[in-house]
Amino acid sequence: MDTSISFEQAIKRLEEIVRELESGEIEIEKALSLFEEGTKLTRICAKKLAKIEKKIEILRKGKNGEDVLELFEGLEE
């Protein structure tokens, strides 16, 4: 499965899977394979949620006038 899938895409697919699982009579084989896909998506989403840490950057001008991203030290109190 593509791990570069975005959180939104993963959620969308997860919604479809849950809808299908909840739609009354379902073959066990189908349910298991949906569940398998669903758990993979869940892991991707959970990792994305856990991974994103707070990071504040600021775009400054470098020595040669090029754009450079630097960590933002915060405001002087």
Next chain:
Amino acid sequence: MDLESLLSKKKIYTVSEITKEIKLLIVDNFYDIWIRGELSNCRTAHSGHIYFTLKDEYSVIKAVFFKKFHNEIKFDLEDGMKVIVHGELDIYEKRGEYQVIVDYIEPEGIGALQIAFQQLKEKLEKEGLFSPEHKMPIPPFPEKIGVITSPTGAAIRDILNVINRRYRGVHIIIYPTLVQGEGAAEEIVSAINTANERKEVDVLILARGGGSIEDLWAFNEEKVARAIYSSEIPIISAVGHEIDTTISDLVADLRAPTPSAAAELVVKNKSELATHFKDLVQRMLNRMTSIVNQKKDTLSHYSEEILERRIKNIIVNKTMIFDDISKALDNSFENIINNYKNRFKQGVAKLESLSPLSTLARGYSIVTKPPKKTPIKSIRFISPGDLVLTLLADGEFESRVTRVDKEIRRLKG
């Protein structure tokens, strides 16, 4: 030619008729006017309407400010005050006087900017820059958020405060600009363009703390409005306090009343989506648990390989998914997850007890029709002459079908 015959060729108006004609001329041409002047003879009638005259060095004009418009102004009218009024001209036919029906008054000074604001607003509105169809949706789960503002201002401080308090998982990139005075508008335009060239953020917040109309003026400039309109990254405008509306607010894809509110909004979306995600996982686990329970009879027909592979997958995924989820999500969810974890363990244990291995060990067998590996569940799939494979606990044998019967004779009686 005498006077009588001269007049007979001319149109003769009555006083009322000519007054009506004048009235038409005036109301048709002066229905949306701004007049600058000095207030004098202000008086409030019993009705609550305010009557006054506007004057300058050479002329005076009468004016009435009806009570229903009084909420529009935030100051008291005084003789000698220099003002700009908006309204329409009208004729008071009984007296043959013309007067201004005023619906808006403001002190001169900020008035010039207000007029500029009003005119630009009307112009851009006509061009469709504020049209709802052009507005882009704000992404619900932005991974990177751009903030165009002063790195030393109140706006960035407020935004960072909200983010520190509300949600840890945010990546912010600040595009520093002046937010007032000479060159501010140009810098804001260039920051919007830079962000669009770099394409690194999913949403932009254009922010500035509160201030006077002069302080906020950069956000009322046409070039800023056009840059916002052409941005391919959605922009949330968060300029000044709630009561200040700028052109930027009107063009932007979304208006937040303050910079803090913009931050809340972006973060709220993220935490709402995280909650939605938890809900989906919960529903999936819940549904799967009940499917496993409902279908346990059907499951016993499944081939050993398929079921074992499935069970293994479920067990492997289950442990990993629960670990990941509890790492990522808050405590309130952990209890629910643990509950499901236990129910799942039971479900999987049931699956295992139903696996064909244990079924076969109890003396039952599974019949397949090679090359297919799925068990035959109905005689509808079998005809005399078919080659079938029968699985027992300790081996398998092949046989050919000689008879297919709808009734089970052997076990009867």
